[in-house]
Amino acid sequence: MVDRIEKNFFALNRPYEDAKAVIFGAGFDGTTSFRPGTRFGPSAMRSESIGLESFSPYQDKDLEDAPI
Incomplete structure (x- = not known):
């Protein structure tokens, strides 16, 4: 069975x-010309954000603790 990936x-x-x-x-x-496809941008950003680090050593904060 494949695990469900969150779309957040x-x-x-x-x-x-x-x-x-x-x-x-x-x-x-x-409003795009020549190559439509910007409608897929938000979904791509959500799916790729899973691979990013949420902790910032410079700010000593974790994005997972933010109220978003």
Whole structure:
């Protein structure tokens, strides 16, 4: 069986009621020319964000602790 991959940014799973900010993508191909496909950008950013490090040693903070 294949595990379900979260479709959230950084795979964060915080309820909307607990969040102070919400990040959402709204891809729109209406103003592109020559090569449409910008509508897939938000989904690609969410899926690739899973592989990023959430901890910043420079700020000594973890994005997973942020109320988003």
